[in-house]
Amino acid sequence: MFDVIIVGAGPAGGMAAKTIANSGYSVAIIEIKKEVGYPVQCAESVSEFCLNTIGIEKDDRWIKNAVRGVKIVAPNGKFFYCTEKRYNVDRHLFDKGLVEKAVDKGAELHTETKAKRIEKREDGYIIKTNKGELEAKVVVAADGPLSNVATQLGMLERKTFGKAVQYKFDAKHVKGIDDEWLYMYMYTQELKGGYIWIFPRGDEYSIGLGGRASNLVPRLRKFCKEMGIDPEKRKSANGGLLPFEFVFKTRSKDNCLVVGDAAGLTNPATGGGIFPALYSGKLA
Numbered sequence: 001m002f003d004v005i006i007v008g009a010g011p012a013g014g015m016a017a018k019t020i021a022n023s024g025y026s027v028a029i030i031e032i033k034k035e036v037g038y039p040v041q042c043a044e045s046v047s048e049f050c051l052n053t054i055g056i057e058k059d060d061r062w063i064k065n066a067v068r069g070v071k072i073v074a075p076n077g078k079f080f081y082c083t084e085k086r087y088n089v090d091r092h093l094f095d096k097g098l099v100e101k102a103v104d105k106g107a108e109l110h111t112e113t114k115a116k117r118i119e120k121r122e123d124g125y126i127i128k129t130n131k132g133e134l135e136a137k138v139v140v141a142a143d144g145p146l147s148n149v150a151t152q153l154g155m156l157e158r159k160t161f162g163k164a165v166q167y168k169f170d171a172k173h174v175k176g177i178d179d180e181w182l183y184m185y186m187y188t189q190e191l192k193g194g195y196i197w198i199f200p201r202g203d204e205y206s207i208g209l210g211g212r213a214s215n216l217v218p219r220l221r222k223f224c225k226e227m228g229i230d231p232e233k234r235k236s237a238n239g240g241l242l243p244f245e246f247v248f249k250t251r252s253k254d255n256c257l258v259v260g261d262a263a264g265l266t267n268p269a270t271g272g273g274i275f276p277a278l279y280s281g282k283l284a
Contacts, residue, residue: 002028002108005127005136007115007149009036011274012260013142014098015054015281020140021105028108028134029099030115030127037095041240042274043166043199043206044094045182048085050275054282062093065202071181075189086182088201110134115143118152120254140284141258142277145241150258155249159264162194162242162271165216166208167224167234174198174205174229184270185223191216193244194271196223204235210242210271242271257284 004020006013009031021027033039044064051058069083103109110131117128124137141149150156177183183198187209194211196219207229209220224231246264251257259265260277267276 001124002026002134002136004028004138004140005030005125005134006140006142007118007127008142008144008260008262009033009099009109009111010095010142010144010260010277011098012262012277012281012284013140014095014102015278016140016142016259016284017102017107018098018105019282019284021102021107026106027102028110028136029102030113030129030134031099031109031111032114034112035092035096036099036109036111037092039238040091041238042091043164043197043208043272044091044201045086045088045199045272046094046274048087050278051087054275054278056278058087059097062090062097064088064090064204065179065200067182067200068180069182071178071183073183073185075185075187081181088182088199088206115149118149120153124255137255139256140281141256141262142260142281143262145243145261145264147246147258147262147264149256150248150251150262153253153256155251155253155256155258156246157249158245158247159243160212160245162192162210162212162244163216163239164194164208164210164242164271165220165239166206166237167220167231168236168238169205169207169229169234171200171203171205173233174207174227176228177205187211191219196220198227212244242266243273259284 191211
């Protein structure tokens with residue numbers, strides 16, 4: 001029996017695993033993906049304040065570039081700047097690095113492992129997976145916005161999602177953007193609570209949007225064309241779910257804690273989830 005099982009190896013799970021293993025407890029990490037952090041479902045930016053608050057040392061292996069802050073553009077074209085230094089990161093390597101630090105301290109990583117069923121027992125929990133059963137005294141649910149653990153344990157009452165889609169372009173296909181800033185175009189009414197972003201990332205650009213509107217892909221293609229960017233020149237596309245409104249009875253119950261996207265924890269202005277994930281994982 002492990003002291004702690006962590007379901008999910010994203011920033012919340014990785015940070016929880018690293019912190020707990022570093023304190024000398026036995027930890028198992030269950031991750032459904034074949035490789036931690038891949039495929040990426042994120043715009044991939046963190047603030048210097050985030051890294052300093054959590055206590056994560058910057059690593060050139062996962063930092064793509066640094067920018068001065070965010071340029072926030074209103075629908076009427078007016079804008080202002082949020083001058084907080086930010087880093088565009090490679091989420092694959094960022095997540096992987098957190099989990100590797102946990103493994104170095106003795107945590108066990110189980111990839112391609114799906115937590116199918118969780119059952120409360122007198123002395124802890126049994127998690128039934130596609131590869132067998134694991135037991136632990138404590139469970140940290142970091143299993144993303146679908147929150148299967150919290151749902152099965154009756155902790156989550158209701159959830160509403162937004163969606164996000166994103167294209168990546170080689171830098172040569174994007175012109176006229178000041179690379180010292182991230183851009184947020186606040187089309188919140190049109191996108192039903194969302195916005196469009198442009199993130200300069202050194203040799204590439206991420207351009208995407210999120211919200212609860214139903215026409216996200218056509219709107220993203222239209223925006224690219226408005227900016228003089230041919231959407232057919234994209235080198236990749238990705239997308240994912242965004243926690244929008246999660247209603248919990250509780251986020252902690254009987255030695256189970258819910259963190260990160262699974263707990264519906266995102267920045268209410270941007271929808272960003274990395275900082276809340278890291279912070280909640282460390283607290284857990």
